Amino acid sequence: MKRNLKSSTLNMHIASACSVLFICLCLVSCDEWFDDDDDGLNDFNGQVYADHLDTPWELEFAPDGRLFFTQRPGVVSVIENGKTNVWLKLDSVVAEIGESGLLGVTLHPDFAQNGYVYVGYTYAASKSPLKLVNKLVRYKEDPATKAPMFDMVVMDGIAGNYVHNSGPLEFGPDGKLYWAIGEIFSPELAQDMNVLNGKILRMNDNGSIPSDNPFPASYIYSLGHRNPQGLAFHPENGALWSTEHGPSEEQGCCMDEINLIKPTANYGWPIIRGSQTQAGLETPVYHSGDTTTWAPTGGIFVTQGDWKGSFIFTGLRGQALYRATIDPNDATKIQKVDRYLYQKFGRLRNVVEGADGKLYIAVSNQDGRGDPKTQDDRIIILTQKQIEKNN
Numbered sequence: 001m002k003r004n005l006k007s008s009t010l011n012m013h014i015a016s017a018c019s020v021l022f023i024c025l026c027l028v029s030c031d032e033w034f035d036d037d038d039d040g041l042n043d044f045n046g047q048v049y050a051d052h053l054d055t056p057w058e059l060e061f062a063p064d065g066r067l068f069f070t071q072r073p074g075v076v077s078v079i080e081n082g083k084t085n086v087w088l089k090l091d092s093v094v095a096e097i098g099e100s101g102l103l104g105v106t107l108h109p110d111f112a113q114n115g116y117v118y119v120g121y122t123y124a125a126s127k128s129p130l131k132l133v134n135k136l137v138r139y140k141e142d143p144a145t146k147a148p149m150f151d152m153v154v155m156d157g158i159a160g161n162y163v164h165n166s167g168p169l170e171f172g173p174d175g176k177l178y179w180a181i182g183e184i185f186s187p188e189l190a191q192d193m194n195v196l197n198g199k200i201l202r203m204n205d206n207g208s209i210p211s212d213n214p215f216p217a218s219y220i221y222s223l224g225h226r227n228p229q230g231l232a233f234h235p236e237n238g239a240l241w242s243t244e245h246g247p248s249e250e251q252g253c254c255m256d257e258i259n260l261i262k263p264t265a266n267y268g269w270p271i272i273r274g275s276q277t278q279a280g281l282e283t284p285v286y287h288s289g290d291t292t293t294w295a296p297t298g299g300i301f302v303t304q305g306d307w308k309g310s311f312i313f314t315g316l317r318g319q320a321l322y323r324a325t326i327d328p329n330d331a332t333k334i335q336k337v338d339r340y341l342y343q344k345f346g347r348l349r350n351v352v353e354g355a356d357g358k359l360y361i362a363v364s365n366q367d368g369r370g371d372p373k374t375q376d377d378r379i380i381i382l383t384q385k386q387i388e389k390n391n
């Protein structure tokens with residue numbers, strides 16, 4: 001109930017009409033009743049790492065413990081010793097229209113030596129008529145000043161739209177850069193080998209096509225994707241897992257996917273969905289069913305604690321953190337998916353694990369589809385135990 005006491009007008013009304021009751025309740029838990037801006041963390045003993053953000057999208061820790069993250073309107077920020085600073089402002093070139101904007105960020109595996117930071121965003125190549133394009137650029141951090149210097153355009157010219165640009169970036173254990181690109185709400189593109197939409201791409205760290213790519217002379221690593229918003233490599237066996245938004249209202253409800261990504265494989269959009277099978281197409285390892293929506297976003301493999309080895313990912317419309325337990329007898333299967341933090345903080349966009357084993361979770365209520373609290377958006381810190389205790 002306390003989280004519904006949002007307007008001060010409502011508080012005043014309740015206070016005057018029920019003053020006797022209110023005083024009695026205050027003896028029990030006054031701060032909870034007065035807390036207009038209750039951030040939900042009181043119940044969890046968690047911490048706020050950053051607040052008053054706007055749609056934090058992807059996060060990654062640097063080896064020195066700093067947390068890099070994007071905010072969709074066009075800012076890359078860095079949190080160091082609990083203080084959030086703007087690292088790079090691209091709001092004058094980024095087009096945040098609908099779900100487009102500054103999306104992915106990742107650091108080079110040798111970031112400590114070369115300072116390379118990769119940033120993917122949508123921009124407007126033309127305003128009238130509106131033509132949105134996805135671009136990937138590389139900046140280099142000056143080792144002395146920590147300031148970003150533009151380094152190179154890694155890739156440009158991938159068609160964009162107001163939805164389904166996707167954009168998570170991840171370096172694999174093979175040192176190659178993987179970038180998931182959505183089908184920009186044009187399902188046929190996912191099956192079109194002449195375009196990069198609806199694909200997961202694999203490239204060298206300078207944007208060239210690796211000589212050992214599965215389709216010769218092509219960036220395409222896998223195809224048939226709709227809106228894949230999470231990429232994670234298993235820390236031990238190196239397998240690439242992905243989360244993907246299911247058909248939504250296009251082809252019945254829900255059926256958000258967890259996929260195990262294999263080179264040259266076709267993940268079926270828009271030909272199959274959910275548990276459907278067809279020769280030559282991949283059925284998801286696990287999906288949310290035909291009545292449940294996760295709207296899954298960023299995911300990682302947990303490397304510490306009781307959850308070690310689990311694939312966890314956040315959900316926007318699902319408003320939860322999900323934990324997929326990999327089958328101990330078959331690393332290509334998922335035993336179960338548990339739901340945590342359901343409707344506690346609203347829409348959750350991404351999660352990363354700190355060196356301390358804590359989970360850093362990006363809340364996304366300012367993305368145009370949420371119900372922001374005063375402090376939103378936030379990055380919150382919770383331990384596995386805190387999350388489990390309040391489930």
Ligand SMILES: [Ca+2]
Nearest residue numbers: 105106169170
């Ligand atoms: Ca990433």
Ligand SMILES: [Ca+2]
Nearest residue numbers: 257267268269
């Ligand atoms: Ca699929």
